[in-house]
Amino acid sequence: MTLLPGTAVPPPPPAALLRVENLSKRFGGLQAVDNVSFELAAGQMLALIGPNGAGKSTTFNLLNGQIAPDQGHIRLANIDLAGLSPREIGRQGVGRTFQTAAVFGSFSVLENIQIALLARDRRLFSFWRKAQGYRTDEAMDLLAQVGMQDSAGRLCGVLAYGDIKRVELAIALAGRPRLLLMDEPAAGMTAPERHALMALVRRLADERDMAILFTEHSLDVVFAHANSIVVLAQGRIIAAGTPGEIRTHEGVRSAYLGSTRV
Template identity: 60%
Template sequence: MSLLQIDRISKTFGGVQAVKEVSFELPAGQLLALLGPNGAGKSTCFNMLNGQTRPDSGSVRFDGRDITGMRPRAIWRLGVGRTFQISATFASMSVLENVQMALLSRERKLFQLWRPAACFYRDEAMQLLGQVGMAAQAQRSCAVLAYGDVKRVELAIALANRPRLLLMDEPTAGMAPGERNALMALVKQLVVEHQLAVLFTEHSMDVVFAFADRMIVLARGELIAEGDGDAIRRHPRVQEVYLGSGKSFETQPDVNAGGGAA
């Protein structure tokens, strides 16, 4: 049984069908890319998976459990992590302190501290930073880091909850080509070594075809293709609406809880 099972989820906003009966599965140990042009429904789909948006119909199952419509915090505690297109770290804190805060949250001790937060979970935080190649910068402020390094810190924060499923929304947005490849190579390594299941959205096709094990493609809220890189490259509808000129495809806004397009 796959770790994540999506069965015919749909969502409409004000008469706009953002997602229409999308179904797919994601097993442990696989890196799955969710693709589509702007307005395809990617963000709405993502938000339904982690509880930010409730589907109008269909179901989301994680490890056999129906999590449809559960609150994001409850889904996070079940082992579903998420990173965002705009990195969410505490700029005024050190790299180490950012990860320590995530560990305190996991253990529900944010409001039960009798000692400074920096005293807690230091070794585990350093271990997580070692996994993402940031241990040497543990004492630096996040405010002075290069953008690619901030993304690595965000990944360590996401891993602090020991997720089995990781949702990554545009993980390489704003990064230089070398940074993009280095980050996704790291994610791929974590997938293999820890049997993580990772679902990610991405506009950089070089990253997608270099690292994704499988891809699914949305257009106007519908799933139009699924397969490995060769199958996606050859798919005539994908060539029409995404990889080719796209002249026959008219995008529409992906209206979602955050108000942005996807």
């Protein structure tokens, strides 16, 4: 690249934390994921979108170790995660939240975080012996990061759904993830709730230098909060780029059944 005199040299793009290379998975006669490759840098948010049956969930399950790929590599920094178990992948710094929030409703908000800290520290936990008192300061700090410290003593079972999603996020953060996988994080939430949650995730990604990969059907959330977008259809990547590039991509419009607004 030739620069004119006095022109500032643009900063180099951030190095990739996650590299997905030629990832493929077949179930019988169905090629669910077909030669998928993309990169994600620390501090960035990448949205993986596509119509139903595009291969998003399978890709997520491959990244998380729920299923093993037929071929390809999943590199977190210099570690190949392909074929490792979910527990082994978690220990390498990969966290995950789910479309349906998973918390213990009969335990307090604080105890839910303490249980997550026990699991991170590989300490045995019994439902007959609650987690009360375990790393309370750290647990409260995690709740403060998601704005739930004032609800620490409340049972999770009585919380509003948006607050439950914040608790689930704190649970994921307890594992100190470098990469956080978020499966439909805004599902079941109102528009203000989902934008507030994703703005919180954006802030945490910046503060923690944490990479975020998320799937989401609410395209207003995708275009408002993602740094980059990968679009799948029938297991293949049909487009990848910035929100502005994806919004005007004709192939993406076609994949979404000719929608004039994506």
